[in-house]
Amino acid sequence: MLDAFSAETLKLRRHRATWFLVWIFPIGALILYSIAIMVQLSRGLPPSPVAPELETWLNNAANFWGLPRSGFGRIIVTAYVAIVFAGEYAWNTWKLIVPHRARPSLIAAKFAVSLLLLYTAFLAAALLVNLLGTLNDMARGNPLPEGISAGAIAMAHVKGFAASLPGVLLSAAIAALAAILTRTTAAAIVIGIIVITLEQLFTAFAPVLSLYLPGMVEGLYTMLPGYHLANLTSWILDGSGMVVPFPNGATVAWGWQGSAAVVAAWIVGLMTLSFWRFGRQDIN
Amino acid sequence: MEPVLELADLSKSYGRGERAVHAVRHVSLTVGPAEVYGFLGPNGAGKSTTIRMLLGLIRPSGGELRLFGQTLADNPSPLRRVGSLVDGGNFYPFLSGRRNLEVLARTMGRGRERIGDLLAQVGLAKDGGRKVKGYSTGMRQRLGVAAALLGDPDLIILDEPANGLDAAGIQEMRILIRSLAEEHGKTVFLSSHLLHEVQQLCDRVAIISQGTMIHESRIADLLRHDSGYRVEATPVSVAEAALAARWPTQSDGEALLVDASREDVPDMVRRLVGAGADVHAVAPTQRNLEEVFLSMTQSGETPDA
Numbered sequence: 001m002l003d004a005f006s007a008e009t010l011k012l013r014r015h016r017a018t019w020f021l022v023w024i025f026p027i028g029a030l031i032l033y034s035i036a037i038m039v040q041l042s043r044g045l046p047p048s049p050v051a052p053e054l055e056t057w058l059n060n061a062a063n064f065w066g067l068p069r070s071g072f073g074r075i076i077v078t079a080y081v082a083i084v085f086a087g088e089y090a091w092n093t094w095k096l097i098v099p100h101r102a103r104p105s106l107i108a109a110k111f112a113v114s115l116l117l118l119y120t121a122f123l124a125a126a127l128l129v130n131l132l133g134t135l136n137d138m139a140r141g142n143p144l145p146e147g148i149s150a151g152a153i154a155m156a157h158v159k160g161f162a163a164s165l166p167g168v169l170l171s172a173a174i175a176a177l178a179a180i181l182t183r184t185t186a187a188a189i190v191i192g193i194i195v196i197t198l199e200q201l202f203t204a205f206a207p208v209l210s211l212y213l214p215g216m217v218e219g220l221y222t223m224l225p226g227y228h229l230a231n232l233t234s235w236i237l238d239g240s241g242m243v244v245p246f247p248n249g250a251t252v253a254w255g256w257q258g259s260a261a262v263v264a265a266w267i268v269g270l271m272t273l274s275f276w277r278f279g280r281q282d283i284n
Numbered sequence: 285m286e287p288v289l290e291l292a293d294l295s296k297s298y299g300r301g302e303r304a305v306h307a308v309r310h311v312s313l314t315v316g317p318a319e320v321y322g323f324l325g326p327n328g329a330g331k332s333t334t335i336r337m338l339l340g341l342i343r344p345s346g347g348e349l350r351l352f353g354q355t356l357a358d359n360p361s362p363l364r365r366v367g368s369l370v371d372g373g374n375f376y377p378f379l380s381g382r383r384n385l386e387v388l389a390r391t392m393g394r395g396r397e398r399i400g401d402l403l404a405q406v407g408l409a410k411d412g413g414r415k416v417k418g419y420s421t422g423m424r425q426r427l428g429v430a431a432a433l434l435g436d437p438d439l440i441i442l443d444e445p446a447n448g449l450d451a452a453g454i455q456e457m458r459i460l461i462r463s464l465a466e467e468h469g470k471t472v473f474l475s476s477h478l479l480h481e482v483q484q485l486c487d488r489v490a491i492i493s494q495g496t497m498i499h500e501s502r503i504a505d506l507l508r509h510d511s512g513y514r515v516e517a518t519p520v521s522v523a524e525a526a527l528a529a530r531w532p533t534q535s536d537g538e539a540l541l542v543d544a545s546r547e548d549v550p551d552m553v554r555r556l557v558g559a560g561a562d563v564h565a566v567a568p569t570q571r572n573l574e575e576v577f578l579s580m581t582q583s584g585e586t587p588d589a
Contacts, residue, residue, distance in 0.1 A: 095371060
């Protein structure tokens with residue numbers, strides 16, 4: 001397994017998609033924040049008169065983590081994972097490596113390395129945003145809130161990381177399965193984008209849709225992962241669940257354990273399908 | 285000695301029922317150690333499908349496949365003793381030739397010590413650092429051979445290894461393949477449409493047509509079975525009448541081509557003399573592998589039939 005992981009790392013480190021869809025996060029954060037700081041300093045704005053609340057400051061410090069769990073961030077993840085998996089079909093390179101390694105280990109290595117690279121980039125970007133934001137405050141003379149500690153900052157990042165993880169894993173699982181089923185990069189990316197967009201639209205508009213299809217929409221709402229992803233984020237970041245009232249008077253409000261179980265079932269189910277399908281697939 | 289490769293009734297179908305396409309039907313063959321085995325057939329005959337089944341890329345629909353005495357059904361480990369070149373070498377275009385071999389070596393769980401020597405062996409020592417997307421077809425083919433040899437395999441499966449190579453490259457490839465078997469004791473299973481190469485390289489051949497294996501033998505046996513005699517005798521019409529009564533005989537205007545064996549020669553001469561013909565020459569003819577192959581794959585018959 002370590003051999004497959006090592007081979008995958010060597011391969012992906014040098015792939016252009018890794019630069020454009022993974023390292024773009026820290027590079028983009030560095031460039032955008034540097035420009036923003038220079039613009040603010042050049043305008044000579046006066047320092048803020050009061051320090052923000054500690055919680056607000058910590059939320060801002062770790063606000064990068066909102067990107068990977070957003071629709072846009074998840075689409076980037078989908079595109080990258082689709083390229084990682086479907087690329088082997090496009091380059092015909094499964095024929096090179098499949099005879100030498102059990103198929104499940106090849107798929108597992110792809111999941112592991114693509115997620116590791118993505119989270120290395122996310123962490124680097126989150127820390128850069130945190131650092132540059134603090135430098136900006138210090139350069140402008142903004143007062144910092146009392147009680148800032150390394151532990152509090154680390155906890156803010158851990159929460160941001162944890163809140164992003166379910167959505168990123170689900171997006172990766174969708175993209176990998178789409179790539180294995182379609183064997184083409186473009187189709188896998190398009191399918192991934194459509195699925196994620198539909199999931200988010202349904203989550204947003206389910207209460208309205210339930211006016212037309214009462215019962216069924218609520219059932220789907222609690223079965224599909226959209227609500228549960230948002231609910232988990234709410235539990236992790238705010239310490240309370242998301243309460244969604246429906247027009248018929250019903251309310252959806254799950255505990256974190258239930259939502260975690262549903263999301264885990266989707267992720268494990270989709271990944272298992274990928275392993276199963278690839279294990280039986282003819283590489284023509 | 286235990287066979288390196290055994291196929292028993294190996295079949296592959298796509299689709300079901302009346303729409304099923306039978307790509308390979310009941311192919312059975314055995315390849316022994318240090319043998320160079322040729323797998324011949326026209327385009328679409330089922331060669332590549334068979335090779336992909338050997339490599340675990342395609343699941344057989346039926347039959348059994350054994351490598352080094354072990355079945356592949358639920359145990360891919362014998363494939364670790366196999367090196368392969370399929371479809372002219374498929375590599376990651378954004379990596380150099382050397383990096384591609386490193387990826388493969390890591391996948392195999394092997395070190396990269398042999399990579400430099402192998403690149404030199406296939407003539408890519410200078411170009412190993414270039415990205416594969418800039419390689420010619422022949423260079424990819426050479427890199428494919430290096431990849432096939434990377435794990436120091438006991439069985440090397442080569443699908444059209446001479447594709448894209450120039451005359452000098454083909455000759456080098458021939459020498460390399462023969463040396464693998466004769467000097468290093470490797471078994472080579474190769475498909476090719478270059479029948480001249482197969483004739484010079486292989487110990488035995490199997491011929492497959494429309495998914496069915498129609499012949500398997502040593503090359504020498506295959507060609508010997510298909511030999512006949514060229515008879516120059518006058519008058520031609522008298523000679524033809526004398527011989528055609530006993531053996532299949534064709535006239536090319538100047539001589540007669542007689543489908544007869546060496547044991548038949550004295551009887552042939554007696555018949556000709558008895559009929560009053562003057563015998564000027566009786567010489568064995570031998571069709572080359574290409575002619576044999578074409579006649580077999582076009583007629584669907586074996587030379588023994």
